[in-house]
Structure formats: C-alpha cells, structure tokens
Amino acid sequence: MVGFEGQKGEFLIMTKKFLKTGLLLFIFFGFYFISLMAPQKAQAMLLREKSLRESFFTKIMDEISLFSGQSLSQSIRLNYDNPLGVEIIFRNPSIEKAQGIFIVKDEKKKIIKEEEFSLESNIQASFHFFSFSEMKNPKGNNYLIEITNTSKIPLIVAYYNQDVYHYGQLYLGEKFKEGNLQFQIHYQISPIREVVNNFKNHLEGNRLFFLIWLVIIIFITLVVIILAKNYQIDKKKKQ
Amino acid sequence: MIKFIKKNHQLVFWLALGFLTRLIIMPFLAHDDFFLVYGRVTKAFLGEDNFLTYSQPLFHLFHGFGFLIARIFTPVKDIFSVFVEQDLSNLHALKIIFLAKIPFVIFEYLSLYLLLKFFQRKDWLKVTIFWLFNPVNLYVLYAFGRFESAVVFMLLWFFWLLKSQKMAWAALIFGFLILTRTFFIILIPLFSLFLGSNFKEKVRYTFFSLAPFAFWYSYNEFFLKKPQLATIFQEGKHGSYFFESQINIGLGQKIYLFFLAYALIWFFAWVKGRTKNFDLANFLRYFFAILVLYYATSCFHPQYFAWVIPFLAFLVIKPEYKKMIWLLLFLFIPILLFWDNFTTLGLLIPLAEFFNDFSPMNFIDKFFPAVIFLNLVRTLFSAVCFYLLWLVLKDKKENF
Numbered sequence: 191m192v193g194f195e196g197q198k199g200e201f202l203i204m205t206k207k208f209l210k211t212g213l214l215l216f217i218f219f220g221f222y223f224i225s226l227m228a229p230q231k232a233q234a235m236l237l238r239e240k241s242l243r244e245s246f247f248t249k250i251m252d253e254i255s256l257f258s259g260q261s262l263s264q265s266i267r268l269n270y271d272n273p274l275g276v277e278i279i280f281r282n283p284s285i286e287k288a289q290g291i292f293i294v295k296d297e298k299k300k301i302i303k304e305e306e307f308s309l310e311s312n313i314q315a316s317f318h319f320f321s322f323s324e325m326k327n328p329k330g331n332n333y334l335i336e337i338t339n340t341s342k343i344p345l346i347v348a349y350y351n352q353d354v355y356h357y358g359q360l361y362l363g364e365k366f367k368e369g370n371l372q373f374q375i376h377y378q379i380s381p382i383r384e385v386v387n388n389f390k391n392h393l394e395g396n397r398l399f400f401l402i403w404l405v406i407i408i409f410i411t412l413v414v415i416i417l418a419k420n421y422q423i424d425k426k427k428k429q
Numbered sequence: 430m431i432k433f434i435k436k437n438h439q440l441v442f443w444l445a446l447g448f449l450t451r452l453i454i455m456p457f458l459a460h461d462d463f464f465l466v467y468g469r470v471t472k473a474f475l476g477e478d479n480f481l482t483y484s485q486p487l488f489h490l491f492h493g494f495g496f497l498i499a500r501i502f503t504p505v506k507d508i509f510s511v512f513v514e515q516d517l518s519n520l521h522a523l524k525i526i527f528l529a530k531i532p533f534v535i536f537e538y539l540s541l542y543l544l545l546k547f548f549q550r551k552d553w554l555k556v557t558i559f560w561l562f563n564p565v566n567l568y569v570l571y572a573f574g575r576f577e578s579a580v581v582f583m584l585l586w587f588f589w590l591l592k593s594q595k596m597a598w599a600a601l602i603f604g605f606l607i608l609t610r611t612f613f614i615i616l617i618p619l620f621s622l623f624l625g626s627n628f629k630e631k632v633r634y635t636f637f638s639l640a641p642f643a644f645w646y647s648y649n650e651f652f653l654k655k656p657q658l659a660t661i662f663q664e665g666k667h668g669s670y671f672f673e674s675q676i677n678i679g680l681g682q683k684i685y686l687f688f689l690a691y692a693l694i695w696f697f698a699w700v701k702g703r704t705k706n707f708d709l710a711n712f713l714r715y716f717f718a719i720l721v722l723y724y725a726t727s728c729f730h731p732q733y734f735a736w737v738i739p740f741l742a743f744l745v746i747k748p749e750y751k752k753m754i755w756l757l758l759f760l761f762i763p764i765l766l767f768w769d770n771f772t773t774l775g776l777l778i779p780l781a782e783f784f785n786d787f788s789p790m791n792f793i794d795k796f797f798p799a800v801i802f803l804n805l806v807r808t809l810f811s812a813v814c815f816y817l818l819w820l821v822l823k824d825k826k827e828n829f
Contacts, residue, residue: 244782244783244785244786245786269518269782269783270783330518356515381781384781384783385780388518388780388781391520392520392522392523395520395521396520396524399524399527403452403456403527407449407452407453410445410448410449411449413445414445414446414449417438417439417441417442417445418442421438421439421442
C-alpha cells in the first residue's frame with residue numbers, strides 16, 4: 191500500500207513537472223511566434239508611410255480665416271535632409287472653390303518655391319500636400335512658408351493657439367501671432383541612418399566626453415565581472 | 430572601504446551593476462518635461478526668472494545641482510540652446526543630458542542609503558536589488574528624466590526623523606517636501622492625526638509642516654501679486670485629477686471617489702489606527718494606503734508613481750506581498766501608453782527627433798482597440814492597488 195501511494199505520489203510529481211515544462215514551452219513558443227509576426231507587421235506599417243514625417247498638429251484645432259489678399263507665414267526648421275514637402279490642414283465650407291498661393295522662402299527671404307493651389311468646395315478639414323523643390327543641405331536651416339488667399343471667399347487654415355512648435359513662429363501678414371500652423375513635414379530618409387549619423391556627429395563633437403564615459407563604463411563592467419565571479423564562488427560555498 | 434567591499438561583495442556587485450545600467454542609458458533618453466523644467470531652471474540661473482515664482486520651487490531648486498554640473502563642462506549658450514530652445518541637434522545635447530542627470534543618481538543612491546537604515550542587514554540585498562532594478566525607478570529617473578529621487582530622498586529623510594523621534598524636524602522636512610511636490614499637502618489631515626500626543630503638539634507640528642508652503646504662497650500672493658493657488662484646481666491642471674473620478678447622485682450633486690475613500694480611511698485610523706505613543710509602522714501603513722488609493726482612483730503622471738517605491742521596498746521582503754508588488758510594477762509599464770509616443774518611443778528624441786512621430790497606440794489599434802486594452806490594464810492596476818491597500822490595513826505586524 192505504501193509502495194503504491196509512493197508510486198502514485200511520484201506519478202503526480204512527474205505529471206506536474208511535465209505540465210509545468212509543457213506550459214513553459216507553450217509560453218516560449220507562443221512568444222516566439224508572436225515575435226516572428228510582430229516585426230513584419232511593424233515593418234509593413236513603416237513601409238506604408240514611406241516617408242518620415244515630422245508632425246506638428248494636435249487634436250485641439252483652431253482656425254484662421256484668411257480674407258481675400260491676406261497672407262500668413264510660418265517659419266520652420268528642416269531637421270533632416272531630403273525634404274519631400276509639407277502638409278497643411280485646410281477647410282472649405284463654401285460652395286465655391288478656394289484658391290491661394292503657396293510660397294517657400296529661404297533664410298535670406300529668397301523665393302525657392304511658388305505654387306498656386308485650389309481647394310474643392312464643401313471639404314472638411316484635411317491635409318493638403320505641397321511638394322518642395324530640391325534644396326541643398328537643408329538640415330538645420332530655417333525656411334518660411336507663406337500662404338496667400340487669392341480667391342474672394344475666406345481661406346480657412348488650421349492652427350493651434352499655443353506655441354508648441356519650438357523652431358518657428360507664426361505671422362499674420364507682418365504681425366506676430368501666438369501659436370503655430372498645424373502641419374507635417376515629409377522627408378525621404380532612412381531612420382536608422384539618421385540615428386547613426388546623429389550619434390556620429392555627437393561622438394565627433396564631444397570626443398573627450400564620450401571617451402571618459404566609455405572608460406568609466408569599461409572600468410565598472412570589469413568591476414562587475416570580478417564581483418560576479420566572487421558571487422558565484424560564494425553561492426557554491428553556501429550550497 | 431575595501432573591508433566593506435570584502436564583507437558585502439554581493440551587495441557591491443548589485444550596486445555596481447545598477448550604476449552601470451544607469452550610466453549606459455542616461456545620455457540617450459529624455460522626455461519633453463525634462464527640458465521644460467531644466468529650461469526654467471536655466472532661465473532662473475541666468476537671472477531671467479525667480480525660483481520662488483515657480484510652483485514646487487524646491488523641486489526646481491534641486492535641478493540647480495544638475496544645471497551647475499552641466500555648467501562646469503559646457504558653455505552656457507549650449508545649455509541654453511538645449512534646455513530653453515530644445516535644440517537637440519546641438520552637439521553638446523547628449524553630454525548635457527547626461528550631466529544634468531548625475532544628481533538623479535546621487536539622490537537615488539542617497540535614498541537607498543537612508544532606506545537600508547530601516548532594515549536589518551539580512552534584508553539589505555533583497556531591498557537593494559528591488560530598489561535598483563524595479564522598472565519604475567529606471568524609467569522615471571533615467572528614461573522619462575524626472576528628478577523624483579530628490580522627492581523620495583526628502584520622503585525617506587522625513588521617515589528617518591520620525592523614527593528618531595525628532596518630530597519637530599520631521600514636520601519641517603515634511604513642509605519642505607510639500608514645496609518639492611505639492612501633492613503631499615493632501616496628507617496633512619493624516620499627518621495631524623498621527624503626530625503629537627496632545628492638541629497643542631498637533632497644532633505645533635501642523636504649523637511647522639505648513640509654514641514653508643505658507644511662506645511661499647504669501648510671497649507670491651502679497652509680495653509679487655502672482656496668485657498661485659487659483660489655477661491649481663483648473664480643468665486639466667494636476668490638482669483637478671483628484672476630482673475626476675466621481676459618482677453622480679443626481680441634481681448635479683457628485684461624490685468624489687478619492688475623498689470619500691480617504692475620509693473612510695481617516696475615520697478608520699482615528700478610531701482604530703491610533704496609539705498613544707507615535708507608532709511609525711502604523712503611520713506608514715496609512716500613508717501608503719492613501720498613496721495607493723490615489724493611484725487606484727485618480728489619473729496620475731508616470732513620475733508620481735516613483736513616490737510609492739520606498740513603501741513597496743518595505744513590503745517586498747514579505748512573502749505575502751512580493752507577487753502583488755511585482756505585478757503592480759509590471760502593470761505600470763503598459764499604462765505609459767496612455768500618453769502614446771510622448772512617454773514611450775518619443776523618449777529617444779535625444780538620438781533623433783523623428784522618434785516623437787511613431788505612435789504605439791496607432792500600432793495596437795490595428796489589432797485591438799488600444800484605448801479599451803489600456804483601460805482594461807488600468808482597471809487591473811487599480812484592483813491590485815486596492816488589494817494592497819486592504820492587505821496593508823489588515824496587517825497588524827509591528828513592522829510596516
């Protein structure tokens with residue numbers, strides 16, 4: 191009887207162990223399959239966008255109505271090379287088409303792009319894309335985007351009434367206006383290359399700092415390794 | 430020193446590993462608010478602003494250490510460009526971020542030193558590992574970049590003074606804690622209940638604890654004519670979070686959930702929790718209960734959760750609490766997604782600004798409604814908070 195109970199006990203222990211191992215394997219392979227799937231989908235999401243976007247728009251939206259002949263300008267800074275263009279939010283509740291001129295000026299106020307555009311009648315707030323002409327090394331430079339209403343009906347542009355954009359200011363005509371346009375800039379760059387380039391620039395600009403930082407890290411890593419060896423010996427001694 | 434290392438080499442191993450982890454991540458991660466606070470501090474040091482006009486002035490003053498360290502190694506114009514203009518393409522940006530976080534590490538280790546004073550030597554290792562490797566401290570201090578280690582240091586100093594029976598000093602430090610994070614003013618009713626054995630003493634200690642705040646308030650209100658309290662409870666401000674969880678009882682009348690539960694805990698403490706002589710364990714028990722009640726019922730910013738870590742360190746060495754505490758800490762991680770890219774991928778902006786534009790919420794939305802998922806996690810998080818609250822209040826052991 192005792193023997194039988196002992197075997198039964200052993201069987202139960204074995205079953206429990208088997209179930210535990212099975213559960214661990216299930217969780218491990220579950221995560222493995224999820225991880226196989228996730229990067230592909232994440233990649234697809236990134237590829238779908240194709241361009242890198244710098245967005246400066248919020249869910250809270252205010253509007254500026256530009257009357258006939260009125261213009262506004264927003265100074266921007268291009269943070270990366272190869273800018274494709276800029277998207278600005280417009281709305282046109284009128285039954286007529288709205289028309290305007292989009293201009294990009296460089297730091298010397300020289301016009302580098304000028305484009306006439308029109309907005310269909312009865313459209314809800316939506317992005318309108320303006321492409322940039324080719325720019326030489328624009329990264330880190332400031333530009334001015336200007337919108338002028340050339341139609342008789344008001345041209346309605348989305349803006350946010352607080353200064354959330356640190357790189358530029360908004361002007362209504364020549365007059366400064368608090369807040370900034372709601373817009374996003376598109377770039378054609380590789381995010382990984384951008385991170386690597388940025389880090390390289392920081393490394394080159396601050397060699398001494400990064401050298402000291404690296405030396406400290408190597409020194410502490412060595413200390414940790416030595417202490418880890420003692421830790422193992424100590425554990426074995428206790429066992 | 431060498432003797433200490435030889436005697437405690439396991440402890441030193443974890444201390445060194447913790448330090449190494451921090452050194453590696455420090456230069457590369459920061460939230461917008463890190464630059465915002467340091468921007469204000471830079472302006473104050475350059476004479477453009479006055480520390481005392483800021484809400485939570487002591488919190489800003491603590492950042493002065495970081496500014497001064499950065500100032501030793503970097504020209505002011507670069508510090509101004511990074512902190513005030515938030516120009517992260519500045520070649521000194523990573524260095525400045527690293528240097529500005531050095532006080533965060535110093536205060537974190539000082540807090541650990543104070544914390545270990547509450548424990549027996551046999552528990553030091555467990556507490557140290559918990560302190561250095563819980564995701565909250567690592568995230569809040571070095572990824573999010575908030576100086577909560579200064580707040581926690583003040584909190585532990587306050588507890589240490591209570592343990593040493595230096596009540597008047599403890600009250601004064603609590604007063605300075607309120608100037609560091611105004612939130613702690615909410616604990617004054619509890620503080621007044623426990624500190625002081627008679628009415629006169631209670632009034633004295635309450636006066637000490639409110640004096641620094643009263644001084645700051647009066648200075649702004651009457652001297653600078655800049656009212657500070659008027660905006661605290663406005664919609665969207667941090668003070669308004671207490672009032673957002675509510676029960677409508679009709680005719681426009683509401684019951685505020687946090688204050689309802691706070692009042693119940695306070696009455697319970699008044700009737701059952703008090704002892705004639707001050708009992709630190711009991712006081713900590715109720716302090717913790719109010720804190721987790723706040724997390725359970727109100728919206729809170731990620732950095733606020735660092736305040737509870739010393740309490741969790743007290744509890745994590747007890748087997749009955751261990752699992753629930755680690756569950757709570759890991760439930761904290763998905764809650765960060767409520768702020769989408771700003772508290773997740775956007776923290777990598779020191780490396781490239783485009784990280785601010787990747788939205789994890791949009792990604793989750795492709796598989797499951799992200800808001801529902803997050804609110805489910807938030808509900809579970811609150812349930813764990815309530816469970817811990819109940820465990821602590823029914824726990825009648827001598828140690829907290």
